[in-house]
């Protein structure tokens with residue numbers, strides 16, 4: 001993986017990543033007129049790489065994943081490019097699209113109970129899925145399913161195969177869903193809040209299983225989450241999303257140590273810290289959806305550093321130092337944002353503290 005390359009340039013033509021989304025814009029019909037839910041998403045994921053797509057509710061994370069699977073709501077208008085290993089996903093003919101969805105890309109959801117038939121056993125779900133998608137004989141499918149269950153840490157596979165979904169805990173069922181996702185030998189896994197419903201220990205185990213799958217099978221992983229700490233721990237790079245736009249893409253450590261976008265800095269400052277209640281700060285205002293923002297910077301309304309230029313002109317995602325950032329003032333504010341990301345305490349411009 002060439003992290004530096006995928007981080008610092010919008011042009012990844014030298015090494016085609018597994019997934020490349022470029023300037024994606026999505027409008028969906030709401031009450032008969034188009035509403036923009038994605039303004040501008042640019043994102044790459046290399047094989048063997050985990051990228052965290054982080055942002056508040058409504059920022060367009062799931063819609064981005066749906067665009068990658070070409071599963072957008074009816075009537076959606078799409079601009080920009082979505083490529084899988086160089087192939088234009090928007091242009092795939094129906095047969096190729098079915099094949100792509102069935103075996104190149106797999107999705108893991110927040111609530112596994114909502115994505116499995118409660119009336120059928122875990123064995124039926126896993127084995128029949130594999131028989132249908134990969135067209136392998138039942139006996140071979142059963143053997144492979146047991147191997148996969150072992151790979152996701154389920155030791156007593158034969159017993160689990162006879163059980164119904166309601167007999168398994170949330171964590172165990174999420175492992176089954178990961179096994180189901182791996183069964184089709186996909187190139188890309190999209191995990192949409194896969195651990196939100198789980199306790200912290202199980203959450204860590206599920207992330208470890210996903211990371212191992214990524215490293216041993218060379219998968220590309222997109223982890224969608226609102227949890228910056230989780231994404232930072234699990235992913236190689238983070239893409240921060242706000243109101244339908246990716247506003248910063250950076251290595252996890254780089255982002256945490258030195259955010260360059262005021263929204264990233266605000267999110268970091270808003271993380272709760274054990275034993276330090278006084279430190280908790282929130283980003284003032286409420287999260288906006290893509291269709292609620294004006295022509296300027298998507299974050300302008302909540303940004304403590306907003307200028308007339310920010311309101312008038314939307315900043316594009318551009319390379320700066322080791323990352324991509326969409327902020328007119330990124331150079332000026334560089335290094336100062338962590339000191340007072342929302343100007344909450346001092347009300348002063350943090351550049352004066354430099």
Ligand SMILES: Nc1ncnc2c1ncn2[C@@H]1O[C@H](COP(=O)(O)OP(=O)(O)OP(=O)(O)O)[C@@H](O)[C@H]1O
Nearest residue numbers: 028037056057058059060061062063064073289290
């Ligand atoms: N089928 C739909 N029809 C109309 N609007 C939709 C539809 N699905 C999502 N939206 C809107 O699109 C925007 C982006 O939604 P999306 O689900 O991608 O956000 P998200 O970042 O994944 O949020 P969450 O973390 O809550 O899942 C939101 O404003 C949402 O209300």
